[in-house]
Amino acid sequence: AQSVAQPEDQVNVAEGNPLTVKCTYSVSGNPYLFWYVQYPNRGLQFLLKYITGDNLVKGSYGFEAEFNKSQTSFHLKKPSALVSDSALYFCAVRDGLGGSYIPTFGRGTSLIVHP
Amino acid sequence: NAGVTQTPKFQVLKTGQSMTLQCAQDMNHEYMSWYRQDPGMGLRLIHYSVGAGITDQGEVPNGYNVSRSTTEDFPLRLLSAAPSQTSVYFCASRIKGGLNTEAFFGQGTRLTVV
Numbered sequence: 001a002q003s004v005a006q007p008e009d010q011v012n013v014a015e016g017n018p019l020t021v022k023c024t025y026s027v028s029g030n031p032y033l034f035w036y037v038q039y040p041n042r043g044l045q046f047l048l049k050y051i052t053g054d055n056l057v058k059g060s061y062g063f064e065a066e067f068n069k070s071q072t073s074f075h076l077k078k079p080s081a082l083v084s085d086s087a088l089y090f091c092a093v094r095d096g097l098g099g100s101y102i103p104t105f106g107r108g109t110s111l112i113v114h115p
Numbered sequence: 116n117a118g119v120t121q122t123p124k125f126q127v128l129k130t131g132q133s134m135t136l137q138c139a140q141d142m143n144h145e146y147m148s149w150y151r152q153d154p155g156m157g158l159r160l161i162h163y164s165v166g167a168g169i170t171d172q173g174e175v176p177n178g179y180n181v182s183r184s185t186t187e188d189f190p191l192r193l194l195s196a197a198p199s200q201t202s203v204y205f206c207a208s209r210i211k212g213g214l215n216t217e218a219f220f221g222q223g224t225r226l227t228v229v
Contacts, residue, residue: 006157009155032215034218036220041223042220042222043220043221044203044205044207044220046218046219051215090157090158101146101165101201102133102146102148102160102163103218104155105150105157105158107155107157108157
């Protein structure tokens, strides 16, 4: 079975400060992990994914995510937040061992970047 | 490219009415899926399809039907609308040839059932 958790409903950060949005997962085999962003009244947009290889994955808009197998985490990070980064962020996971065709999404974390 | 197109963008239904939410993609993607998004619940999978003629249930399929007669289209039917189906609905598609490809989402349909 595959599951994902985003432990924070909301993250607040000041513009220019680093940001982290947390994601933990549970799978039976190898995890395939994704981050998406949703701006108000829009559909989700793909940011980045981890399939295999380097634990640090770089994606769109200056975002990156760090895969940590021992902690079963895939936290989204950005060195310097922008007000325009304010949005809803979703983590998703698919289990490489007998997993569903479709990834499971977390509940989402609202990121608010204050000027 | 239009990507994934959902229609309508907004809809108000009376309890008991039926309707079809349309989803079309022009990327020749094999995999398509429908989600509903509710506050505090994230995205929940309703139905999905791995190709024309093949559909399967997701996490919350009750009250919804789907069909996939072509690669491009994946309509979602509400059989008898209920207030509990008030939600924002998203259609998504993914390319075949790798179960680890990212999904492309439509803009969503905001449905209110009164």
